[in-house]
Amino acid sequence: MTARVVVIGGGISGLSAAWALVTARPDLDVTVIEGASHVGGKIRRGWLSRVELPVDVGAESVLARRPEALDLMADVGLDDEVVHPRTASASLVNRGALRPLPTGTLMGIPADPARLAPVLTDDELRRASHERVGEASAEDVSIGDLVAERLGDAVVDRVVEPLLGGVYAGHARRISAAAALPAAFAAHRDGVGLTEAARRALPGDRGPGQEQPPVFAGLSSGLYRLPARLVAELGRRGVRVRTGVTVRALERTASGFRLVCGSAADPQTLTAEGVVVAVPPAPAARLLADLAPVAGRVLGEVQTASMAIVTLAVPLSSGFGWPGSGVLVPPVEGLSIKAATFSSQKWDWVRERGTHAAPGPVALLRTSLGRQGEEAVLQRDDADLVDLVVSDLRAIGLALPDPADSLVQRWGGGLPQYAVGHRDRVAAVRAAVADVPGLAVAGATYDGVGIPACIASGRAAAEQVAASQWAA
Numbered sequence: 001m002t003a004r005v006v007v008i009g010g011g012i013s014g015l016s017a018a019w020a021l022v023t024a025r026p027d028l029d030v031t032v033i034e035g036a037s038h039v040g041g042k043i044r045r046g047w048l049s050r051v052e053l054p055v056d057v058g059a060e061s062v063l064a065r066r067p068e069a070l071d072l073m074a075d076v077g078l079d080d081e082v083v084h085p086r087t088a089s090a091s092l093v094n095r096g097a098l099r100p101l102p103t104g105t106l107m108g109i110p111a112d113p114a115r116l117a118p119v120l121t122d123d124e125l126r127r128a129s130h131e132r133v134g135e136a137s138a139e140d141v142s143i144g145d146l147v148a149e150r151l152g153d154a155v156v157d158r159v160v161e162p163l164l165g166g167v168y169a170g171h172a173r174r175i176s177a178a179a180a181l182p183a184a185f186a187a188h189r190d191g192v193g194l195t196e197a198a199r200r201a202l203p204g205d206r207g208p209g210q211e212q213p214p215v216f217a218g219l220s221s222g223l224y225r226l227p228a229r230l231v232a233e234l235g236r237r238g239v240r241v242r243t244g245v246t247v248r249a250l251e252r253t254a255s256g257f258r259l260v261c262g263s264a265a266d267p268q269t270l271t272a273e274g275v276v277v278a279v280p281p282a283p284a285a286r287l288l289a290d291l292a293p294v295a296g297r298v299l300g301e302v303q304t305a306s307m308a309i310v311t312l313a314v315p316l317s318s319g320f321g322w323p324g325s326g327v328l329v330p331p332v333e334g335l336s337i338k339a340a341t342f343s344s345q346k347w348d349w350v351r352e353r354g355t356h357a358a359p360g361p362v363a364l365l366r367t368s369l370g371r372q373g374e375e376a377v378l379q380r381d382d383a384d385l386v387d388l389v390v391s392d393l394r395a396i397g398l399a400l401p402d403p404a405d406s407l408v409q410r411w412g413g414g415l416p417q418y419a420v421g422h423r424d425r426v427a428a429v430r431a432a433v434a435d436v437p438g439l440a441v442a443g444a445t446y447d448g449v450g451i452p453a454c455i456a457s458g459r460a461a462a463e464q465v466a467a468s469q470w471a472a
């Protein structure tokens, strides 16, 4: 009999798990079950209806310094469409003005504190230049507390916080150094200077005329093409991808698992010998509560941050100028937005499409709002959020014309938070799950929220399930 594997969750982690399963083991019968009406999860296409343009309303780029995302794009035949940002020159809002984002930092930790001179006062810079290396300690610590103790609060508030906020929508003083910035944690553990650690971790100067390879990549018609293409290729290999079907319960049977799907009024049951749970922490906690109680309990402790992406299309005829690829906003500035990406400046394909927009040329930018525990701003309705974003952008000195179109995408619980102790929690979940043969977990909750890390977790889960005894 052909062994069946069900992947729960059709985000990039689940789709990657299905891809790894079917490429390594074409003999398996693989099904992906996705609760939403579309696959992709946090990688999603939106549509600006007045200017008739598609946009990424979730993730829009991948880290190119890790191989997983680019490899997957190549595997599914998208390598010709890989593009890199035209510019990576971001700005930082600093005491109400725009300053170039300091370079030569590891998530804001400077290899040379002098690089922070444009955004720190003389006193703050003096403090940052005299690092207080503490006692070596193997105990996890928040990135914010670690950097504040070593280099002063201003380095956290002015530089680390906006950079971390952009990735995790969290707070530097709550995010685990061990889980989110291992190089900084290693310095803490070994009693080494943070600036020294940043120097070691940053890519070296390649010398005159030698350009650094691009840090980020995207797809020439939107990152949303990746899950869509993956589903097409999975289908060609016999994988069924069912959307609009929520898995409500996962139970152990004598030979594997029973999944209860659909509505309570009209439940459907599926059986499988292997299961990959590739959903965010709250639904994963519910699904694992009986099967692997420790994993269920620990996943239930993982908090998430809600956020919104507000995309604006502004008329090009207004001559609006763009300062680089985008802007990061530290919370100390007291604004609602935490970042803005000037998409038409960053990506050629966005610029090109905007230039040919139906009612007239437009430029696109996207802003993000919302940090963990700060959901109040997200209670506003869409029109209010758009007004707020426009007023924040004008407050930081951008002469932004009234938008020709806008789109608000809300991401409730969009990003898992790697709080202090996260690595231990992940180890506990993995150990509990490993006790259930044929079961594995994957997703942004475990080894990194970025897309390459999610792909890697999907692959590892596939290997774990395929190595089960029944699959031998």
Ligand SMILES: Cc1cc2nc3c(=O)[nH]c(=O)nc-3n(C[C@H](O)[C@H](O)[C@H](O)COP(=O)(O)OP(=O)(O)OC[C@H]3O[C@@H](n4cnc5c(N)ncnc54)[C@H](O)[C@@H]3O)c2cc1C
Binding pocket: 008, 009, 010, 011, 012, 013, 014, 033, 034, 035, 036, 039, 040, 041, 042, 043, 057, 058, 059, 060, 061, 062, 063, 245, 246, 247, 248, 278, 279, 280, 283, 307, 309, 411, 414, 415, 442, 443, 444, 445, 449, 450, 451, 452, 454
């Ligand atoms: C706004 C935003 C912007 C981001 N930008 C970037 C970026 O530019 N680059 C980057 O690398 N990362 C970015 N990230 C992070 C990254 O996109 C995510 O961490 C990653 O896509 C998560 O993938 P996943 O498959 O683990 O989870 P998800 O994408 O959350 O997928 C999980 C899927 O499971 C489904 N599901 C849940 N419960 C059930 C159930 N019971 N039954 C069936 N299905 C279920 C959900 O509907 C969902 O589709 C961003 C995240 C957000 C929120």
